[in-house]
Amino acid sequence: MSNRYETVFILTPVLSDDQAKEAVAKFKGILKDLKAKVVHEEFWGLKKLAYPIQKKSTGFYQLFEYEADSQAVARLEVEFRRDERVLRFLTIKLDKHSIAYNEKKRGGEFKSKKKEKAEA
Numbered sequence: 001m002s003n004r005y006e007t008v009f010i011l012t013p014v015l016s017d018d019q020a021k022e023a024v025a026k027f028k029g030i031l032k033d034l035k036a037k038v039v040h041e042e043f044w045g046l047k048k049l050a051y052p053i054q055k056k057s058t059g060f061y062q063l064f065e066y067e068a069d070s071q072a073v074a075r076l077e078v079e080f081r082r083d084e085r086v087l088r089f090l091t092i093k094l095d096k097h098s099i100a101y102n103e104k105k106r107g108g109e110f111k112s113k114k115k116e117k118a119e120a
Contacts, residue, residue, distance in 0.1 A: 004066070005066055005092065006091070006094055008062070009089035011023055011085050013056055034071075036076075037068070038064060040065040041064050043060075044060075044061035044062065053088060
């Protein structure tokens, strides 16, 4: 039985944009090899970290939302640990409320206050 998961990982900032996208493509390919269905992905770009990790204060953030079995998640996390470009990663299993929230957010139901003021 497959569940829905969300994984966010941070890549080292010493990579170029192309190298970061290549790393993201590698992990997306691993998910496809594990027969996971990628539902949504977001590349958040270079962001400041809350605290230094390996003496680095920024990193490239990437989010994957996908359907897979738990063994696929375990294999993906092994690949994260093996790749020296990955500073941190976090995978969570989404419940029905989280899935509904993510779908509403992608559908544009939640507008920021700035956008509402701009439209008024």
